[in-house]
Amino acid sequence: MKKGKLASLLAVIMMILLVAAGCGSGGTSTTQGTGTSDTGKANSGKLDKVTLQLKWLPQSQFMGYYVAQAKGYYKDEGIDLEILPGGSDIIPEQQVNNGVADIGVTWVSSLMKYQSQGWGLVEVGQIFQKSAMLLVSKASSGINSPADLKGKKVGSWFGGNEYEIYALLEANGLNKDKDLKLVQQDYTMNQLLNNQIDAASAMTYNEYGLLLESGLKDSDLHVINMNDAGVAMLEDCLFVNSDWISKNEDLYVRFLKASIKGWADACADPEAAGKIVYNVDQSVSLAHQVYMAKEVAKLVAPQGFDPANIGYIDMNAIKQTADLAYKYGLLSKPAVISDNTINSKYWKEATGK
Known part of the structure; x- marks a missing residue:
């Protein structure tokens, strides 16, 4: 190989090495642990x-x-x-x-x-x-206020979901063990639809909607809202x-x-x-x-x-x-x-x- 071509080849090799070194500077990978700064995440x-x-x-x-x-x-x-x-x-x-x-x-x-x-x-x-917990009854049941729950069958999921109901009852002068019957409620609204209970627990965003989807209208139902009753959790x-x-x-x-x-x-x-x-x-x-x-x-x-x-x-x-x-x-x-x-x-x- 002639000296001129050899010099040109060496110059190209040196340029490649310099560019590679420049790209590598500051580019060392960083292990990102909890609480790493935004700069660390970006790198x-x-x-x-x-x-x-x-x-x-x-x-x-x-x-x-x-x-x-x-x-x-x-x-x-x-x-x-x-x-x-x-x-x-x-x-x-x-x-x-x-x-x-x-x-x-x-x-x-x-x-x-x-x-x-x-x-x-x-x-x-x-x-x-806000609380989503309701007690829902059919308008035909005559339950227009918490006091009207006396003598009724009231559904609860229990398992920690019953305490707002307990508070509601006491706030309205009702004894949960004597003045009404609390019934284990399943996760459908069939017991209320089939008149097996008089009032059912319902969440505003789920079970109440199931009642509407069954064909009932808002006017067919009466709702006791725990927020309005002052016993929301x-x-x-x-x-x-x-x-x-x-x-x-x-x-x-x-x-x-x-x-x-x-x-x-x-x-x-x-x-x-x-x-x-x-x-x-x-x-x-x-x-x-x-x-x-x-x-x-x-x-x-x-x-x-x-x-x-x-x-x-x-x-x-x-x-x-x-x-x-x-x-x-x-x-x-x-x-x-x-x-x-x-x-x-x-x-x-x-x-x-």
Whole structure:
């Protein structure tokens, strides 16, 4: 090879080596651990794995998480979210306490029960601002007020769902053991439809809709709403293991930011949210999922409630739930309400409040 060609070839090789070195500088891969900065996530491209345990099967009760997942809000926050469905044999508190899930959804009264047993669980967000629990009767039954429940058969799911009913009865001077008959209710509304019971437990977003779908109209029914009766207990909240949150504060705040965006979108367009949930698990009809979504939106962002405050923990409502849970026997001792059991700091960080 001639000297001129050899020199040119060496020059090309040197240029390639210099370019390769330049591309490699600062490009060393970084392992992303919990709480990694946004810069670290951008460089590594890795997502933090988070597992969310639902209280029940996939349905519009949980639409905010599904909407946030479908729209990529969790990925935007550097999170790979896995949503675990619940069921009659799954207890979210156990799943989180045992480390099967990082974050759980449960009712506040249920969480307080496990906290009272020494479990290191802490509420870190309140999604439902109002109770969805109703007592529903046919208009023909003559039950126009709580006092009219005297001498009637009243359905309850029990298993922790009965305490608002107990409070309702006592607030209206009725003895739950003497003045009426509480009956085990199944998860359909057939007992009420078939006149086997006079009043049935129903959630605004589910069982009440089943009655309407059966052909009954609002005018055919009478409703006792626990919020209106002053005995409401808080339902769907977010909770974590205290050990987990102590190591993953930034991760949870990012999760909450994405979740709040998802819930805000779902409440603004519940029909679209219902379709997203329906596509996840077609266990009920699309029409019912959309109905549920519209009703859930009223619980998450009630009339006059700023959607920017989704997830806000109302301590007065927390105290009412705790007082009722203790008074009617769900708790054997008063609930301890402190930063170790109910903590708003993460919501404040997520919302900038």
